[in-house]
Amino acid sequence: MAAHGRPLTEAQAGLWYSQALDPANPIFNTGQYIDLVGPLDTEAFRAAVAQASREAEALSLRFGTSADGEPEQALGEAPDLAVVDCTDRPDPAEAARAAIARSLATPVDLARGPIAFQTLYRLSPTRHFWAQQVHHLANDGYGMVMLTKRVAELYAALAEGRPNPGRPFAPLDAVLAEDAAYRDSEERARDRRWWLDRFADLDEIAVMKPGRAVSAHRFLRTERAMSEDARQSVAALAKASATSWPDTLTALVAAYCDRFVADGETVIGMPHMARFGTAAARVPATVMNVLPLRVTPDEDAQLAEWLAALAGTMREARGHGRYRSEHLRRDLGLIGAERRLYGALINVQPYDRPPRFAGLDAVLHVTGTGPVEDISFTFRGDLKDCPTIEVEANPDLWDERAIADHAERLDAFLASAGTAERLADIPTALHREQERELHAFNATAHPVPETTLTDLIAQSFAAYPEAEAVRFGDDALTYAELDRRSAALAALLASKGAGAERIVAVALPRSLELVVALVAILRAGAAYLPLDPDHPPARISKILAGADPVAVLAPDDPHGLYEDRLLAPGDWPLDSAQPEPDTPAPDNAAYVIYTSGSTGEPKGVVVTHRAIVNRLLWMAEHYGITGEDRILHKTPATFDVSVWEFFLPLIRGATLVVAPPGAHRDPSAIARLIAAHGVTTLHFVPSMLEAFLDTPESEGLSIRRVFCSGEALAPDLRDRFHRRVNAELHNLYGPTEAAVDVSFWEAGPDDTSRPVPIGWPVWNTRLLVLDERMRIAPPGTTGHLHLGGVQLARGYLGKPDLTAERFVADPFVPGERLYRTGDLARRRDDGTVEFLGRADSQVKIRGLRIELGEIEAAIAATGLVRSAVAVVRDERIVAYVVSPDRSAGEALRDALAGSLPSYMVPAAFVVLDALPTTVNGKLDRKALPAPAFAGDGGEAPRTPGERRLAALFAEILDLETQVGRTDDFFALGGDSLSAVRLLLRLREEWDGDPDLGLVFEHPDVAGLAARLENASDLRDEGLAPVIHLARGESGAAPLFLVHPAGGVGWGYRTLARSLAPARAVHAIQAPGLDSQIEMPESIAALARDYADRIDTACPAGLVHVGGWSVGGLIAQELAVELENRGRAVGMVALLDAYPAECWRAEPEPTEAQALRALLAIAGHDPEAHPELDTREKVVGFLREGESVLANLSRATQDGVVRTVLDTNRLVRGHHHRAFGGTLTHIRADADHADRPQLRADLWAPHCAVLDAVGVPFLHRELPGKPASALIAPILSERMAAAERISA
């Protein structure tokens, strides 16, 4: 190989890049040692290693970057054999292993080398460890086997005095030349097309362990020998399917992996040596590729046939195996550590057999195989003996126990396959895991009296006649009064035919009468059916037709649907002499609640007294509910959470506090209710809890207990809750079909679970996590949650087919039923259940269950469009419809308002010529265009208030498009919850105290702005000195990002929100934005001002700082200032920033040149606009454009211009002081072709340690989304590391 630098091969480039992102990560050191027992001829061995090392040129490689910033390589010195004598150590083998581990854990210097080591540890005269270590850039697994064999071959000859045998390795140049030839070849283009054809329709891939797959600095490892049963099974299936055993084994392991993926399809990675038919067949080097393999097990196919088919795909893939999968990943746009091309690696290495050394016993021990991003299953050795099963995993995603379980289960899976006809016959869980699921985890038997809800309430009437039963504002009823009034109404209802197995509908607003009505219906022996009069008449009409209620208790009959069944509160008797009606039996229906149905038909869930009694008595006892409790009812009665709100107090002599109508949407009103009525217990859907915590009134509230259910409770929300409110927090879970809730979890302040579990089953209830085929899913595995026990609903009213479909025979307990929730769940190792979302198209938005199919059916029923699909994007429903009429959306919206409840009407309609499909003819969801949640968007906002409000709408609704002055908040996709968020922001930012009604009355930008402006003077735009970009978690130190040249810090929002774990991020904005404020005299003065702001915002503890461009330069000075003040400074991140002296050397820019920096900040490419060569033109262009800058008031725009010019002047006069810590520099590697001197080392004189990273983006792209996806993890890791050190 020539002395000058050579480019890296495609195989090396990916590894180089990963190592460059994390230069201190030693995981790229691969290694093994061979335990040699017997008399070793040390000199012959030394000579053999020396010759093999010379032949294997890759071991001598050194790496650097060329003048133009590209990585390159050249040859240095070959490694010699080092001999280490451990014979005098107390435990020589242990000492040698420790030395091997230490060496592996030490990152090598790629530039200076050595990058490969050959070491012979002498343990005794007859025992040696021969350790090899090579950086992965130089060699791969097969290369290591070649090298080992070559040394063994040379040693045998040298020890016996024979001439050198065999053939030496071919030179490395052969591999480099072949790689270069492939890069531009037609073959590569063909290979690429082959892969794209097979992967273009790939949705987000399903893997065993979703999450960030970036190799940690170490990996977990477990190893066991394959059992004899498994070995025989693989051999027999290889024979039966006429495939090679390695392919058979790969296919079986893929089927095993797929069991841990919910989607039916997974993609595994198959390491491919990529040497066959190439020069690399005789060269140790890094050549290996990972071939992604789409695996869709057909559980019902003949096993041998399925194996043969998949093996055929593998062979075909290998034929195109030189095209790098990292390139395919980029081709497919899978950018970021969470968007992967494959999950588990399955690596069958039959060639890695125990090495043979003349006259010695040799045993191989693998110590490192390079980065482990997720999990890998490796099988080493021949099937004639039992190969090893090795599982290696990323400790950030897996734990020791999980991988040991996988090794054990996989072996059992392979063994079972030998006797299986079909994959379907093979269990996933081990026998002991199945036993635990069925018995230990579901031991919930608890005695419950044979009674009814009616009877439990009657007991309270007798026991607490004088206690306050119901409170509604200033009105209240004692238990005696409730008894009297409900008895009178019950008698009237009974006289109209109400009784066991009959239904009485209720459509009353929250009021005392509502409670009287429910109790009366139960006393009459009937079941109550809540109706929402705001639902479309067509829907109500369908429900009435199906339920055939005896009466409808409602204030009026707005749609003329109730007819003579209407019984308004004014007509109810207050007293009655009539006898008490017959009480119901425990198996009679207590209530019927309608939920969304996929066929477009709402379905009525019939729940018995026995079921709800179990639920209520469990809750009363479990949480110690007493007569002292005051329980808030605020959930609409059509939502089943209301059932316990109503009746939990009434069975314990406690007080039911009824919230006024509408209050459930207003978090401030809820907070006031809690305070005014001494509420001890209440419920929130988590998204509402979030809004509640945002309201100032919730700060410091003391409540006995808060229950969450209806949607997943986020861990961050739990933590925020406990920081803000003093109360127990309980997470409950259950579908309407199982009497409200079936599981519970205390999400207390010490709970650190992520996600927050749904916990454990309530009394007499079973939770089973099963796979698609009702097989038990092992702990840690996603499965379908099934429910059993007394709380199951009887079924769907009048729909026996649907009932039979969802309530199925329990395969484990004869005669029992299980309800298929359609929810995905997983057990932790300790048995706690976690909820993982919906399995089907049913979604939950704001806690409301929605069948997208029902929406699609309703759209189809309008006859307005040819086809339609409804999807959820950013928490809003979007309908894609096919129609020649571009304006079909408006007509549809009107039509659907008559057939769907408002929460199910799509927030946006996108009219297409055809729905995009994949090659398989399936809907291509990825290809659906992003909707514009915009109305007309035509007329731009005029006043500063309108602009501010339009920006706020866009921010809250996360819109990319401009919001016009006539745009309506709700038409843009807003809902009541986002309206609450808007309200809270209005209260923060405008004077006065607007209420929610204001937003509903004036939902358009112009109207709301006018209303707000009348109320008060407006302050200027949100250009505060410090703005909040992201909310943090406890424990994570805040990050302060300094504005770039324009002085505005909003551009950091994407980066701020990409950090994981989330942390508080603030942007510091320039004082010059406010024309009233004098610009400071120097960067140092500016930094002092900024340090003051940090001291105010965050008076103590560790802080991180950073900035892009000029912001980075200021951040360095800010770090020095903070350090001098004695503040602990963690990460200091400079995003493509360069020190002041580089700019002093440059000619002074003109005003226009300086202002062109604003173009980049506004998201334009300055190079694309050479015509903007005066101040007026730049400013004019920016004012016309669509950037945030364009939306600022003229005064503020002037402030931005002033800031750019001033900052530019200050930078040139600045002289850096040295910072005593580490500067992390992120270089925009794709940029600076014209100024190659702009490199990280320019900062070396200004810091103690320089941590330099390059990213393949342009300077102006750094704060954008794609670059942030790459930069955020780098910063997160630095900050976490700094926090560990500081702790």
Next chain:
Amino acid sequence: MTATIRDDLRTDIAEIIEVAPDTIGDDTNLLDAGLDSMRAMNLAMLWEERGVPLDFADLSEAPTLGELHALARQRSTAPN
């Protein structure tokens, strides 16, 4: 003797790529005939056990029966 080595090689190759031995001529490109890297690896391992002096790299560089046979003959007659 030579004929026997050639026939043995042919039989082994045919078995690995699942074709009838008589379809493999001296000049048949084995890659085209279905020899992929995994099968080549298995074949190389089989030959290593039997002491046939051909390895994976040989299969990679000389993927016809004629070339392989020539290599094997040359190595088994070469002085060692």
